[in-house]
Amino acid sequence: xxxxxxxxxxxxxxxxxxxxxxxxxxxxxxxxxxxxxxxxxxxxxxxxxxxxxxxxxxxxxxxxxxxxxxxxxxxxxxxxxxxxxxxxxxxxxxxxxxxxxxxxxxxxxxxxxxxx
Amino acid sequence: xxxxxxxxxxxxxxxxxxxxxxxxxxxxxxxxxxxxxxxxxxxxxxxxxxxxxxxxxxxxxxxxxxxxxxxxxxxxxxxxxxxxxxxxxxxxxxxxxxxxxxxxxxxxxxxxx
Numbered sequence: 001x002x003x004x005x006x007x008x009x010x011x012x013x014x015x016x017x018x019x020x021x022x023x024x025x026x027x028x029x030x031x032x033x034x035x036x037x038x039x040x041x042x043x044x045x046x047x048x049x050x051x052x053x054x055x056x057x058x059x060x061x062x063x064x065x066x067x068x069x070x071x072x073x074x075x076x077x078x079x080x081x082x083x084x085x086x087x088x089x090x091x092x093x094x095x096x097x098x099x100x101x102x103x104x105x106x107x108x109x110x111x112x113x114x115x116x
Numbered sequence: 117x118x119x120x121x122x123x124x125x126x127x128x129x130x131x132x133x134x135x136x137x138x139x140x141x142x143x144x145x146x147x148x149x150x151x152x153x154x155x156x157x158x159x160x161x162x163x164x165x166x167x168x169x170x171x172x173x174x175x176x177x178x179x180x181x182x183x184x185x186x187x188x189x190x191x192x193x194x195x196x197x198x199x200x201x202x203x204x205x206x207x208x209x210x211x212x213x214x215x216x217x218x219x220x221x222x223x224x225x226x227x228x229x
Contacts, residue, residue, distance in 0.1 A: 032215065043221040044160070044204070093159045097215050105217055107152075110159040 002028045004096050006108035013084055014116055021079045021111045023094030029074040030096035034105065035067075038091045050077040074099075084115045118143040120207050122220035130228050135192040137223050139205030142186070148208040149181055149188045150217065155201045163203075164190065195227045 003026040011019050023033055033050040048069055049057045056069035068080040077096075081088055091112055095105040119142040129135045137151075148167050152160035166172045166179040166188065178191040188207075192199055202222040208215050 034216070044219045046216065049216060091159075095217075104150075104162065104165060105215070106162060107159045 002026075002096070002098050002104075002106040004094065004106050004108040006094055006111050008111060009109060010112050010114075012114045012116065015085055016083055019081045019084055019113060021081075021092055021094075021113075023077045023079070023096070023108050025075045025096040025098075025106075028096070028098045028100065030077075031074060031099060032097045033071060033077040034095045034097075035069060035077075035079050036093045036095065038093060038110075044093065047079075052077075081113065084113070086115045089113055089115045118146075118207070118209070118218045120205055120218050120220035122203075122205050122223045124221060125224040126226050127223055128226045128228055129195050131195060131197060133195050135195045135199065135225055135227070137190040137192075137203050137205075137225065139188045139190075139220055140186055141188070141205075141207045141218075143207065143209060143218075144183075144186065145209050146183075146186075146207045148215075149179070150206040150208070151177075151179060151188075151190045152204040152206060152219075153199075153201045154204055154222065160204055192225075195225075197227045197229050200225055200227045 005024045007022045035047045036044045047062045050071040052071045058064045071077040093110040095107045121140045150165045151163045154160045164179045166181045172179045176193045180189045202224045204222045205220040206217040
């Protein structure tokens with residue numbers, strides 16, 4: 001299957017700081033990447049759809065000024081959590097849609113964010 | 117509002133048995149159907165996808181799709197303890213262009229040695 005990486009895998013930060021998470025498709029090109037958040041024992045919640053070369057589309061209730069998304073190339077999308085607060089602590093997971101295998105999304109390993 | 121429903125479980129089966137996981141979806145326009153496995157603390161891993169009515173087999177896994185009933189299932193034959201995980205059903209309306217997935221809340225499977 002296709003490989004998607006995320007960096008970092010773990011982040012611990014102080015309240016008020018910003019955190020950047022990278023999502024890379026390693027062996028395929030992805031015009032579309034998706035960012036999810038998952039709280040403990042909860043289902044995946046789609047935060048936004050990231051399109052290469054254009055603005056991200058955010059789901060209802062997700063603040064675009066707080067969760068900045070940049071999709072600068074066909075293999076890289078970044079999510080920046082600005083002015084993080086303890087309630088932003090969660091498991092952030094990206095996925096990428098393979099251009100060749102169009103209907104399939106592959107997930108990255110996720111990034112655990114803990115805001116103190 | 118597109119919805120994907122799964123029994124949260126836990127579903128417990130003995131080792132070697134067949135595990136049957138079920139999923140229903142609300143949007144008749146749904147085109148693509150996926151099963152992901154998620155171990156505790158890990159991200160989802162794609163197991164199978166199915167687009168057409170009927171069965172699709174891959175090793176010990178069989179996905180079944182019935183669009184008329186808006187029902188998709190996953191059978192795991194010869195269940196192993198390592199199959200113990202949460203199984204997520206996901207549905208995509210590829211006609212939307214973005215191929216967003218709508219996930220169910222997952223069924224927790226426990227395979228008892």
